[in-house]
Amino acid sequence: MRQLKNICVYCGSSPGSREAYAGKARALAETLVNRGIGLVYGGASIGLMGMIADHVLRLGGRAVGVIPEALMHKEVAHYRLTELHVTHSMHERKMRMAELADGFIALPGGLGTLEELFEIWTWAQLGFHGKPCGLLNAEGYYDPLIEFLDHAVTEQFVRPSHRSMLIVESEPEKLLDRFADYRVPAVKIWVEKDET
Template sequence: MKNICVYCGSNPGRQEAYSSAARALAKSLVDRNLGLVYGGASVGIMGLIADTVLQLGGRAVGVIPEALVRKEVAHKSLTELHVTQSMHERKTLMAELSDGFIAMPGGIGTLEEIFEIWTWAQLGIHAKPCGLLNAAGYFDALTTFLDHAVAEQFVKPPHRAILIVEQTPDVLLDRFASYQAPTVQKWVGKAET
């Protein structure tokens, strides 16, 4: 692995634990010589993780759509900054540049990004690890719901297992390092309805 994509909030959130988790993840990435790929903003958890990676001597690559550059939220001191025409192009490029995907606490955009890339893994479009850094239990209710989706037979257990959930960056990245994509197909025979 060379680069890890981190999806996270453009706000700092209510708890200091989210910022602490961002700093800890940045340190873990730099310690493992893993570059950061992220949404390219200078604000919120996004800006904090990029700033910390850079302060520690690591690589931070941002991917941001032109519309957000015009709103003056683009980080100006990154190792690389890619400007795209659309959100779709942004997510595609982030996926191409990354060898694994982590969601930290964030809002609707963060959830949409991790769900899309997880879906791509389920469909066999990529075989890269996906995970949640569950800082301060932020994702507890979501993981309970996802387990409910398995129990209700809308998600297969091997597909649920693709989304690794850990409390600390080092444990999450250790699991990424040993990740093996499941061989279970989304559909067997006729498509599920």
Template sequence: MAIIKSICVYCGSSPGRREVYADAAAALAKSLVSRNIVLVYGGAGIGIMGTLADQVLRLGGEVVGVIPKALSHKEVAHPRLTELHVTASMHERKMRMAELSDGFIALPGGIGTLEELFEIWTWAQLGFHQKPCGLLNVDGYYDALIGFLDHVLAEQFVRTQHHRMLMVETDPEVLLDRYANYQPPVAKHWIGRDEI
């Protein structure tokens, strides 16, 4: 049984087109706080990111933001977080978020959200960490991506055990329950960290 004390959430610095995305962020915030799970996220105070952080703080939870110096003004760093880490680069930001987190969830977001999710899922596939990764598929937002990933599996560009590592749910409570019971697949590491 995995011990989940902190979750990194990848999500948009835009609010998106529909209010359902902010509603989903608020629901996830409630689930995290009810389980005493610290939110780790990209540090911005705008868009879905800001909604998520604001809601966790409003409910009495802890929020750790990690933002690169170059984006701290552009993305408007959140002024009231429990902790804010300012990094020198995007690479350092992603590494720090990974180090601070026991699992990873993607809410709706843009190409930055997808890039972060795919990188952390790749790290899991390569055996660099054994933490759960998942999507909150809000109102079908990720349906097309899920279909494409099924196609990637069918075309044998990803193995079944690695495909299954990315958990998909529509309800944050169900996803977090799965995280608590997560068992990473037993697989031979392809390469060591010192080989990349």
């Protein structure tokens, strides 16, 4: 069984249109705290980002934010976190979050959430890390994306083994159980890390 000390959560700096998204963020926060798992996230105090961090802290858990200098004021940095790391660039932010986390979960979010998820999943596909990546599919938010990804497999642009690296569940407990049992699939890697 895989040991999960910290989970990186990607999610919106907006609360979204449904209260259920906030409810799922709080449910994930409770599951993390109950399992002694720390939160690593983008460091903002607003939207789903702020909600999950606030709930983790309210429950006595650890919340670590990582935010680039350029977004300190735009995203309204959260100053009551267990730790707040300020980076020089977005790239440095994503690298730091990846270093701190033992797995990656995307809650509902917009372009930034999708970009972060796809980058970390691509790193897994390329063999740069062996950590689990998942979607917490609140209220079916990611159903159209999941359908598209399955279409990409059918059209042979995504290999089934790579598609299987993205774990999808609608409940935090089930998702984290699957993270704990995650084994990196045996996949052919197109390029070795030292060749990039």
